[in-house]
Amino acid sequence: MSGSHGPAARLYRPGTSAVHRLPAHCKLVAVLAFVLTVVATPREAVWAFGAYAAFLACVAAVARLPAGFVLRRLVIEVPFVAFAFLLPFIATGPRVEWLGLSLSESGLWGAWNILAKGTLGVAASVLLAATTELRQVLLGLQRLRLPPLLVQIASFMLRYADVIADELTRMRIARESRGFTARGPRHWSVLAKTAGALFIRCYERGERVHLAMLSRGYDGGMPVIDRLTAGGAQWARAAALPVPALVVCVLGWTL
Amino acid sequence: MHVPDGFLDAPVSVATGVVAAGAVAVSLRGARRELDERTAPLAGLVAAFIFAVQMLNFPVAAGTSGHLLGGALATVLVGPYTAVLCLAVVLLMQGLLFADGGLTALGTNITVMGVVTALVALLVFHGLLRVLPRRGGARVPVAVATFAAALVSVPASAIAFTGLYAIGGTADVSLGRVFAAMVGVHVLIGIGEAVITTATVGAVLAVRPDLVRAARSFTRPALVIRGGSGAVTPTPAPEPAAAPARPLRPLWLGGLGVAVVLAAFVSFYASAEPDGLERVATDEGIAEEARAHDLADSPLADYGVRDVDNARLSTGLAGAAGVAVTLAAGSAVFLAVRRRPGGADDATTGTSGRRETVAP
Numbered sequence: 001m002s003g004s005h006g007p008a009a010r011l012y013r014p015g016t017s018a019v020h021r022l023p024a025h026c027k028l029v030a031v032l033a034f035v036l037t038v039v040a041t042p043r044e045a046v047w048a049f050g051a052y053a054a055f056l057a058c059v060a061a062v063a064r065l066p067a068g069f070v071l072r073r074l075v076i077e078v079p080f081v082a083f084a085f086l087l088p089f090i091a092t093g094p095r096v097e098w099l100g101l102s103l104s105e106s107g108l109w110g111a112w113n114i115l116a117k118g119t120l121g122v123a124a125s126v127l128l129a130a131t132t133e134l135r136q137v138l139l140g141l142q143r144l145r146l147p148p149l150l151v152q153i154a155s156f157m158l159r160y161a162d163v164i165a166d167e168l169t170r171m172r173i174a175r176e177s178r179g180f181t182a183r184g185p186r187h188w189s190v191l192a193k194t195a196g197a198l199f200i201r202c203y204e205r206g207e208r209v210h211l212a213m214l215s216r217g218y219d220g221g222m223p224v225i226d227r228l229t230a231g232g233a234q235w236a237r238a239a240a241l242p243v244p245a246l247v248v249c250v251l252g253w254t255l
Numbered sequence: 256m257h258v259p260d261g262f263l264d265a266p267v268s269v270a271t272g273v274v275a276a277g278a279v280a281v282s283l284r285g286a287r288r289e290l291d292e293r294t295a296p297l298a299g300l301v302a303a304f305i306f307a308v309q310m311l312n313f314p315v316a317a318g319t320s321g322h323l324l325g326g327a328l329a330t331v332l333v334g335p336y337t338a339v340l341c342l343a344v345v346l347l348m349q350g351l352l353f354a355d356g357g358l359t360a361l362g363t364n365i366t367v368m369g370v371v372t373a374l375v376a377l378l379v380f381h382g383l384l385r386v387l388p389r390r391g392g393a394r395v396p397v398a399v400a401t402f403a404a405a406l407v408s409v410p411a412s413a414i415a416f417t418g419l420y421a422i423g424g425t426a427d428v429s430l431g432r433v434f435a436a437m438v439g440v441h442v443l444i445g446i447g448e449a450v451i452t453t454a455t456v457g458a459v460l461a462v463r464p465d466l467v468r469a470a471r472s473f474t475r476p477a478l479v480i481r482g483g484s485g486a487v488t489p490t491p492a493p494e495p496a497a498a499p500a501r502p503l504r505p506l507w508l509g510g511l512g513v514a515v516v517l518a519a520f521v522s523f524y525a526s527a528e529p530d531g532l533e534r535v536a537t538d539e540g541i542a543e544e545a546r547a548h549d550l551a552d553s554p555l556a557d558y559g560v561r562d563v564d565n566a567r568l569s570t571g572l573a574g575a576a577g578v579a580v581t582l583a584a585g586s587a588v589f590l591a592v593r594r595r596p597g598g599a600d601d602a603t604t605g606t607s608g609r610r611e612t613v614a615p
Contacts, residue, residue, distance in 0.1 A: 011352055011353070028351075031358065035260055035358045035359050036265075036359055038260065038261075039260055039261055039265060039268070039357075039359045040265055043425075073354065087428065090428055090429075090432060107428070113261055113425050114259065114262055114425065116261070117259075117260045117357075118259035118261050118357065120260070121260030121261070121354075121357045121358060121359070122259070122260075122354040122357075123354075124358075125351060125352070125353075125354035125358065126354050128352075129351070129352045129353070129354070134352070137351060137352065147279075147280075147283055149283055149286075149294060149295060150279065150283065150343075150344065152295035152299065153294075153295055153302060153340060153341070153344050154299070154302075154344045154347065154348060155299070156298075156300060156303070157299045157300075157302035157303045157306065157341075157344055157345070157348065158348065160299065160300055160303040161303045161306050163303075164300075164303045164306070164307040165307050165310065168308075168310065182312075182313070182314050184314055184315070185313075185314075185315065185447075185450070187314070188313055188450060188454060189454050191311060191313055191451070192450075192451050192453075192454030192455045192457075192458060193454070193455075194311065195308050195311060195323065195328075195451070195455040195458070196455045196456070196457070196458025196459040196462070197458065197462075198304060198307065198311075199301075199304055199308075199332060199459055199466070200459060200462060200463050200466060202300045202301060202303060202304040202307075203297065203300065203301065203466055205300055206293070206297040206299070206300035206301070207293070207296075207297070209300065210293045210296040210297065213296065220295075
């Protein structure tokens with residue numbers, strides 16, 4: 001998996017910083033706690049979201065992630081940014097005048113709420129994915145007592161995502177080298193046949209993978225070779241993100 | 256499509272998280288029944304398939320294109336439990352690694368896009384398959400049932416989202432508008448999804464009919480042993496036939512009838528009150544009349560309702576509650592049927608008796 005070059009591998013940015021070296025399950029817990037704290041913050045406490053963004057910027061700086069890399073990855077949230085910009089116009093409630101536009105007050109707050117919390121959530125996920133190897137994420141999930149079968153399914157999915165994506169690319173090249181360009185719904189049946197063929201190839205590959213595993217002694221569970229462990233110091237370092245965030249959240253409710 | 260962080264409030268996020276965890280736990284047990292000990296590699300590869308097929312672009316018109324959501328497709332191809340597992344894993348990985356969909360909204364995403372889609376697709380598919388004439392091979396009935404399942408499952412998941420939004424939305428958008436916009440857009444998406452899903456299932460059915468799990472009842476293997484002297488011995492059916500499925504037919508018909516009535520009510524509600532009408536009603540002061548009408552037959556009539564928006568809220572809530580109750584009842588019936596001793600596998604696909612054909 002480490003040698004792959006598909007969509008999943010581009011997320012990780014190798015490094016040796018303190019953030020990279022933290023055990024994956026500590027990072028998972030920290031990110032989850034941070035995002036929960038952000039979502040629980042009242043939206044009127046505008047300064048609190050600035051503080052959260054500053055915390056994340058600190059983490060990115062410690063991990064030596066370039067700002068451009070993180071910002072480019074944030075583009076994924078464009079669809080719901082569009083929705084957030086619509087909110088002030090379609091929401092109900094008292095309206096305010098701004099530059100000649102009649103905007104709903106609660107809609108403005110709603111848009112701010114979604115933009116701020118959504119962006120912080122995406123940024124936290126981006127930081128996690130950029131500093132943690134895929135395999136480590138899976139080991140971390142296993143360490144956090146996610147059902148082993150679920151972790152196995154996820155690991156097979158990630159391991160073969162690039163293989164299957166390559167298969168899809170080869171099918172596209174085969175289609176195009178025969179002069180096919182999909183231009184509209186008239187061509188859907190061809191693309192659907194591609195999807196059907198892809199499913200059959202995936203399923204049959206799954207059967208072959210299972211047989212190959214059986215012949216290597218698979219008995220329903222994967223051996224855990226490198227068990228993740230974390231000492232108190234590492235947990236304390238991981239807590240450096242969510243604990244200040246919790247303080248800010250409490251302040252946001254009380255102030 | 257994915258719900259981001261901060262879209263729904265904390266209680267709703269936690270509640271849907273619990274629902275999603277329960278559904279995944281049930282699916283983990285169910286998937287072992289669907290795939291036995293091959294669960295991990297096969298479900299993993301099917302999850303990779305869903306992940307990849309969402310990257311396959313279907314051009315619509317004028318430079319826009321859409322992609323398959325895959326919930327109904329997975330349900331028809333690999334069965335509901337494996338489908339829920341695969342969708343949950345795909346959503347988990349998208350949330351954790353690709354930042355697609357919020358981490359706190361993970362439960363919401365799994366519930367709305369995984370569980371609701373799979374359940375609705377399952378009920379519609381098998382409900383229709385019970386009713387459709389079964390003569391003439393698997394192609395036509397499976398195509399019709401797949402089309403309906405994919406078509407209904409997409410707006411159903413939009414309705415489920417609107418229901419959640421009604422309870423825990425963080426912005427005051429009039430619920431009628433959210434509902435109309437969500438259902439309107441998703442009916443269109445559902446049509447595309449239905450066309451593509453039907454064609455995909457048809458393609459699989461043509462090559463490997465045994466891989467379309469929901470159509471198993473049509474493709475019982477007709478295995479025979481041919482002796483050296485030309486003697487032909489039919490093999491015993493792999494599993495004993497289930498109890499006769501006849502008594503279930505009225506039940507299925509009834510359930511389908513309820514679903515159709517509900518869908519009719521929901522679509523009437525959606526089309527009878529377009530956005531413009533609401534605006535007009537408020538502007539012209541006829542909201543009072545509208546209130547009386549709306550509440551006359553609303554099951555939630557005791558709620559304090561002050562204007563059209565709230566009336567719509569109560570009706571919408573009632574609608575969402577109705578859908579939820581129907582889904583719960585339907586799945587309870589399904590589970591009860593499934594659990595019958597001795598008929599564990601046949602009950603899902605509804606084979607009535609074995610079919611053995613002996614080649615001459």
